[in-house]
Amino acid sequence: MSLPFRLDSLETDRLLALSDGVIAIAITLLVLEITVPEIPPGSTVAILPELVAEQWHEFFGYVLSFLTIGLYWVLHRRVFVHIERHDRGVLWLNLVFLLFVAFIPYATGVFSEYPNTAFGVSFYAVVLALTGLSLTLLWGYASRKQLIEEGLASRTVEIQAIRFLVSPVVFLGSVVIAQFNPTLAIFSWLLLIPLNAVFESRLVASIEDSLTESQTRPQ
16 A cells, blocks of 8 residues: 555656646636726716726736735745655645635735725735745745755755745735835835845755755765
């Protein structure tokens, strides 16, 4: 009975296929949340550009969620680049991550409809934060259970974990800010750009150091 289980733990193609499929569908659903404006009775088609311009919050929510889901896809891919095998814990934690990813289009709709309210901003930020936290838990579980590739330095594992935490921390911080100023909370999300860039550069440097050490280590 151990052989089939061992083979199952090494098979990740279906897990990744499901993940990519859910993420792709979530991204596609984002654009379906954008409604086509209707020209009011008695008005001409000349008013259409103005009606489209009034939907700026829907376009903003679409672009923001597209980029955020894209970022989480990149981070999810990074997780499974290093995971060599999995167990039931990895499977269920990955499903939790997909649960939140699939919910992002709805959260985007709430945010797009109420972008200037504390609830609209907070609800959206909490959903994105929970999505990032689930990915952080997945990485932490896999590293703690030693399911990641051998030779990956502990410093690299730690930097990776911190990078996964960046997005949840920023989004949860914006929830507090939104109670006083929803617009400022939205602008605080821009911190994700430099923070992710900093930790990505540190991660790359750490991985390169690990490779250098493994190549110079006596056989």
